[in-house]
Amino acid sequence: GAEGDRRLEGQQGGGVLEGLTQLDGWSPEEAAGSPWLQLAARLPFTTAAKTQQLWTTLQDLWSRHTSDDLLFVVLVLINQYVMPVKQVYMSSKGIDGPSLSCMVRNCGRQILGCVTNPTCKAGLDCLQACGFNDQVCQYRCIVSYETPQFEAFALCILQKHNCRSLSAEMPMRPDPAPLAAFRGQPLTHSLAEDIFVAWLDPGQSGAGSGAQQLPFSWLVAAGKNPAYDFFPAQHQLFYRGRGAGVMWYEPVFKALTLDGREVWRRRRYRVRRGSTPGTFFFTVLDNGVTSNEYWRILDCDEDFGWALFYYSGAASAAGLSYSGAVLGTRNGAMPTGADALRRLEAALELAGIKMWELSTVDNNNLEGAPLGRDMMVASAVN
Numbered sequence: 001g002a003e004g005d006r007r008l009e010g011q012q013g014g015g016v017l018e019g020l021t022q023l024d025g026w027s028p029e030e031a032a033g034s035p036w037l038q039l040a041a042r043l044p045f046t047t048a049a050k051t052q053q054l055w056t057t058l059q060d061l062w063s064r065h066t067s068d069d070l071l072f073v074v075l076v077l078i079n080q081y082v083m084p085v086k087q088v089y090m091s092s093k094g095i096d097g098p099s100l101s102c103m104v105r106n107c108g109r110q111i112l113g114c115v116t117n118p119t120c121k122a123g124l125d126c127l128q129a130c131g132f133n134d135q136v137c138q139y140r141c142i143v144s145y146e147t148p149q150f151e152a153f154a155l156c157i158l159q160k161h162n163c164r165s166l167s168a169e170m171p172m173r174p175d176p177a178p179l180a181a182f183r184g185q186p187l188t189h190s191l192a193e194d195i196f197v198a199w200l201d202p203g204q205s206g207a208g209s210g211a212q213q214l215p216f217s218w219l220v221a222a223g224k225n226p227a228y229d230f231f232p233a234q235h236q237l238f239y240r241g242r243g244a245g246v247m248w249y250e251p252v253f254k255a256l257t258l259d260g261r262e263v264w265r266r267r268r269y270r271v272r273r274g275s276t277p278g279t280f281f282f283t284v285l286d287n288g289v290t291s292n293e294y295w296r297i298l299d300c301d302e303d304f305g306w307a308l309f310y311y312s313g314a315a316s317a318a319g320l321s322y323s324g325a326v327l328g329t330r331n332g333a334m335p336t337g338a339d340a341l342r343r344l345e346a347a348l349e350l351a352g353i354k355m356w357e358l359s360t361v362d363n364n365n366l367e368g369a370p371l372g373r374d375m376m377v378a379s380a381v382n
Contacts, residue, residue, distance in 0.1 A: 054080055060131045066226055067357055068323075072133055087168070087321060091133040095164065102163035107156035113149045120149040126258065135227035135322060142287050143265055144257035154288030158317040166319030170294055170312045176350035178278025178296040187297075192278045193247060195300045195307055196238035196271075199330055204240075207304040215371040216252070218307060218328025221335075222358040225324030231255060232362040235369055236328055238271075239376060247271035248377050249282060252369050264370050268377070269293075282311070291315045298325075298347040306335050308344060310351045325353055332363035 057076060061069045072088075079085040095103075103111060114120040123145030130137035142150075157163045182191050183206075194205040199214040216235040223229020231253040238249050249269040254262055269284040274294070282293040293313035300307040312323040325348065327334075335341065345355050 057132045061133070064134070064136070064226075068225070069133075091319060099164050102161055103157050106161045106163070107153070110149075110152045110156040114153040117147060117149040119145050119147050120153065123147070123150050124153075135320060138320075139227045140255075140258065143255040143263075144259065146265075146287050151288040154318075155285075156288075158289050159285075162317055164319070166317060168314040168316045168319050168321045170292065170314045171321050171323050172294075172312060174350070174352045176296055176298060176310055176347075178276060179299055180278075182300060183302050187277045189245065189273050189277045192273075192280075192297055193238075193240065195297055195304075196247065196249070196280075197240065198238070198304050198307065198328075200237060200239060202304075205304075214330070219330070219332035219363060219366075220326050220361050221306070221329045221332050221363070222327045222360045223324060224326070224353055224357055224359075225322060226359070227322065229324045229326050230359050230361065232364075233366050233369060234326070234361055235366075235371060236326075237371065237376070241377060245273045247280075250376065252371055254365075254369075264368065266370055266375065282313075286315075289315050289318050298350060299343055301335075301340065305330060306340060306344075308347050310353075325351060325358070327358065332361070332366075334360060 054076070058073055061073045061076070072091075075085045075088050079088040114124065123141055126141035126145060127138055130141065158166070178192070179187050179195075181187055182195065185191065196217060197205040198207050198217040199205075199211075200217040202208050202211040202213055217238040218236040220229070220234035220236065223234075233252075233254040235252040236249070237252065238247060240247055247270075249271050250266060251269075252264065252266045255265050257263060267284055267286055269282045272281050274280055278297040280295045282291075282295055284291050284293075291313055293311045295309055295311045298308045298310050306327060306329045308325065308327050310323075310325045312321075314321045327344070329335065335344065341355075348355060348358075
């Protein structure tokens with residue numbers, strides 16, 4: 001009725017969840033009115049304390065308003081009440097005695113180098129403050145404070161010695177099939193690579209004989225993953241290396257740092273073909289931690305007006321799994337034609353993604369992007 005509508009209108013985000021929550025006989029409303037429950041919640045060994053921590057985690061995940069975090073709400077509840085879930089355990093694992101011993105024994109110099117460098121130390125403090133499985137917060141900390149000292153710290157502790165004993169696997173559900181044909185021909189490995197290269201070399205890729213060459217392959221118009229796909233001015237540079245099936249991928253994007261600066265970041269991935277044309281394996285060392293990703297080309301406009309890519313990945317040494325989708329276009333604008341939108345919706349559906357889950361990228365200011373070919377892998381451009 002009208003009273004119920006008014007009550008829901010007054011509840012935002014966690015408020016709606018709060019009114020529906022009952023965990024182990026404990027609820028936020030009951031705790032607020034019970035001094036005994038409040039006292040019990042301060043004793044870490046009690047059910048009330050553990051349940052309150054669970055509630056705080058669920059509320060944090062719910063408040064982020066993303067489909068991935070909603071999935072983690074379910075996983076956390078399964079982990080708590082049904083069976084252990086590896087993703088939840090790895091996301092919440094702290095630093096225990098063996099981890100600390102490994103860090104001091106193997107990486108003392110790198111630890112000292114980081115904690116005595118103000119920028120690197122700020123990055124560690126930033127990461128420490130991030131919430132449960134908050135990859136948006138974590139990666140924003142990394143791009144805000146990345147330094148050689150931070151890279152050396154992460155490379156030693158996480159990648160080389162895995163002192164925290166973390167692991168993660170690429171999520172393979174869903175596993176959408178790649179584009180089967182392009183321009184009336186069955187998709188081959190070479191054709192799929194042409195789709196990646198696109199406007200960076202239109203003569204080679206077939207984007208258009210005599211068409212204007214651009215300093216990038218694609219400009220991302222929209223993305224799915226809030227941690228990695230929402231950065232402004234995401235330029236995708238794909239180019240072939242020497243040898244059959246060798247490719248490189250260099251995303252160039254603008255990061256808005258936590259202290260209010262705008263900085264350009266550039267990464268370099270090695271790309272190799274998957275077993276099925278239109279699938280590829282990507283590998284990158286990003287601030288000391290290796291990420292492995294599996295990409296699929298879901299669809300591409302025959303005139304290279306747009307292309308849709310889906311990926312799943314894992315930074316195993318950091319205990320992180322993720323997936324996402326990016327829509328690249330020639331000019332960074334969203335396609336508007338009815339046929340293009342229909343095809344995009346159908347391709348996204350294969351990956352279990354709805355059109356509303358994509359967020360458009362801010363491409364209003366592209367000036368100053370470090371897109372020079374002199375920064376590419378020398379053996380690929382000489």
